[in-house]
Amino acid sequence: MYLTHIKIRKGHNIRISGSPVNEYYNVEKTKTVSIQPQDFRYVKPKLLVKVGDKVDIGSPLFFDKVQPDIKWASPGGGEIKEVILGERRSIQNIIIELNKEENSIIHSPIKYQEISSLGKSKVTDRILEANLWPIIRQRPFNKISDPNDNPRAIFVSGFNSAPLTVNLDFALRYKQSVFQAGLDILNQLSEGGVHLTFEADTNCEALTSAKNVNLHTVIGPHPSGNVGVQIHHIDPWKPNEVVWVVNAQHVLTLGDLFLKGIYDPSIVGTIAGPGVKNPAHIKTRIGANVETFLTNNLHSDDNRIISGDVLTGKETNINGYLGYYDTTISVVPNSDEREFLGLLKPGNEQTRYSVTNAFLSLNKNTFNFTTQQSGSLRPMVPINSWEDVLPMDIYPNALYRSILAEDFEEMEGLGLLECDEEDFALCSFVCPSKIDVGSVIRYGLNLMKDDG
Missing domain, CATH: 2.40.50 (OB fold (Dihydrolipoamide Acetyltransferase, E2P))
Incomplete structure (x- = not known):
C-alpha cells in the first residue's frame, strides 16, 4: 500500500569520480x-x-x-x-x-505460507538461535536492538543515496520472493508494521511489488536514502519509543534463513572511487578481505581505503576487512599538496569543486577527489552551510553547541535522540570551519546513553 511520496529538497549529491557501473567485476574468492x-x-x-x-x-x-x-x-x-x-x-x-568446502549450520526450513502465522515469539527465537539478531538495529542511538522491546515500527530503506554505494535496484534484481519473505518476517516483529522506502523512478519489482508493508517513494539528493531522514519525514520518533531499522540486503538474509534454513553471508558490494581502475559491483560476503577486491585494480599504491562510503565509512587498509554493516569499499588517493594562495584563485565549476558551483552549474562533470581537506579546523562560522544540506526539522548549530556544553535537557529538546551521525555527514563535508559535525553528534548520543 502506497502511503506517502517524500520530496527532499535539502542535501547534496557529491560529484565524485569512480562511480560503480551496474555490472559485476570478477574478484578473487576471499580466503x-x-x-x-x-x-x-x-x-x-x-x-x-x-x-x-x-x-x-x-x-x-x-x-x-x-x-x-x-x-x-x-x-x-x-x-x-x-x-x-x-x-x-x-x-x-x-x-x-x-575451508575449500564450507559447512553451514542447518535450521529447519519454513514454508513461505507459514511465515505470516509464526508470531513475534517464534520469529525472535529463530533469529536468536541463528545468531543473526545483530542485523536488526534501533533508533535512538543506532545500536543493536533489544529482542524484548516492542518497536513502534520497522523501517527498511530500499535505496542508497550516499556516494559510490550499491545500487539496490541492481542488487535486489531477481530476488523478489526471498525479499518478500524477509519483509513478512519483519512484519511479525512489530504491531506498527514495516515501512519500505524506495526511489520514485525505480523499476525493481522486489521493491515496487512488495506486499504487506507500507510503501513510500522518495526523491531528492543525499541524504534522502538515509533511514533516519526517512523516519523523520514518515513517522518521526517520539520519546520513550524505539524504532527498528534493517538494511535491505539483510532482509534477504532473513528470508534465506527461514526459507532455506541457512545463514547466507553473501552480499552485493561495490568497489569504487577515484583510486579504482574498474569501479563496479561485486559479489562477496560479510567480513571479506579487502585485498581480494583491489588486487591489480588500483591506479596507485598511495590511497586511503575506506570500508563504507566516503562520508561515513571507516579507514582500513589493503589487509583489512569489510565492516559488518558495510557493502562498499571506497578508494581515494592520498594527497598532502597545498596550493599557494589557493583561496584567492577564482577558478570555475570546470576546475574547482564547491557546493555552490554544484548547485548552480549545469555542468555534471565528476571530480577526482583526494584526501586533501584544503585547510584545518578553524573557528565556527554560522552561515547556514549545515542547514542547507540537512533535510530535517532540526537546528544543527544550536544542537552542536548544546552538545559541547553537555546540556542534556537542551540536547533532548533539540532532537538529538532522533539523529545519527550519518545524517550529519554532509554538514561535515560542506562546513567552512572543517568541523567534524558527525563525531560531535555521536559524542552527544554517547553522553545521553551513559546518562540513561
Whole structure:
C-alpha cells in the first residue's frame, strides 16, 4: 500500500569520480573473513571460540555480556586463524581462514505460507538461535536492538543515496520472493508494521511489488536514502519509543534463513572511487578481505581505503576487512599538496569543486577527489552551510553547541535522540570551519546513553 511520496529538497549529491557501473567485476574468492566487535556500539563481547577452533557458517563467535542471548554468527566455515586484541584486552578482530568446502549450520526450513502465522515469539527465537539478531538495529542511538522491546515500527530503506554505494535496484534484481519473505518476517516483529522506502523512478519489482508493508517513494539528493531522514519525514520518533531499522540486503538474509534454513553471508558490494581502475559491483560476503577486491585494480599504491562510503565509512587498509554493516569499499588517493594562495584563485565549476558551483552549474562533470581537506579546523562560522544540506526539522548549530556544553535537557529538546551521525555527514563535508559535525553528534548520543 502506497502511503506517502517524500520530496527532499535539502542535501547534496557529491560529484565524485569512480562511480560503480551496474555490472559485476570478477574478484578473487576471499580466503579469510572477519568479524570486528568494534563495529557494534555499546556491546561488551565475550569470546566463544579460540585460535584453532573449527567453525561452520552460522556458528556463534561471541556474545554480548549485557544481552547474553545476542550472539554473532560466523560469516565463513573454517578455522579460527587469529584473535586480535587491543588495549585492555579488548577484542578487535576475529579472523577465520576458510575451508575449500564450507559447512553451514542447518535450521529447519519454513514454508513461505507459514511465515505470516509464526508470531513475534517464534520469529525472535529463530533469529536468536541463528545468531543473526545483530542485523536488526534501533533508533535512538543506532545500536543493536533489544529482542524484548516492542518497536513502534520497522523501517527498511530500499535505496542508497550516499556516494559510490550499491545500487539496490541492481542488487535486489531477481530476488523478489526471498525479499518478500524477509519483509513478512519483519512484519511479525512489530504491531506498527514495516515501512519500505524506495526511489520514485525505480523499476525493481522486489521493491515496487512488495506486499504487506507500507510503501513510500522518495526523491531528492543525499541524504534522502538515509533511514533516519526517512523516519523523520514518515513517522518521526517520539520519546520513550524505539524504532527498528534493517538494511535491505539483510532482509534477504532473513528470508534465506527461514526459507532455506541457512545463514547466507553473501552480499552485493561495490568497489569504487577515484583510486579504482574498474569501479563496479561485486559479489562477496560479510567480513571479506579487502585485498581480494583491489588486487591489480588500483591506479596507485598511495590511497586511503575506506570500508563504507566516503562520508561515513571507516579507514582500513589493503589487509583489512569489510565492516559488518558495510557493502562498499571506497578508494581515494592520498594527497598532502597545498596550493599557494589557493583561496584567492577564482577558478570555475570546470576546475574547482564547491557546493555552490554544484548547485548552480549545469555542468555534471565528476571530480577526482583526494584526501586533501584544503585547510584545518578553524573557528565556527554560522552561515547556514549545515542547514542547507540537512533535510530535517532540526537546528544543527544550536544542537552542536548544546552538545559541547553537555546540556542534556537542551540536547533532548533539540532532537538529538532522533539523529545519527550519518545524517550529519554532509554538514561535515560542506562546513567552512572543517568541523567534524558527525563525531560531535555521536559524542552527544554517547553522553545521553551513559546518562540513561
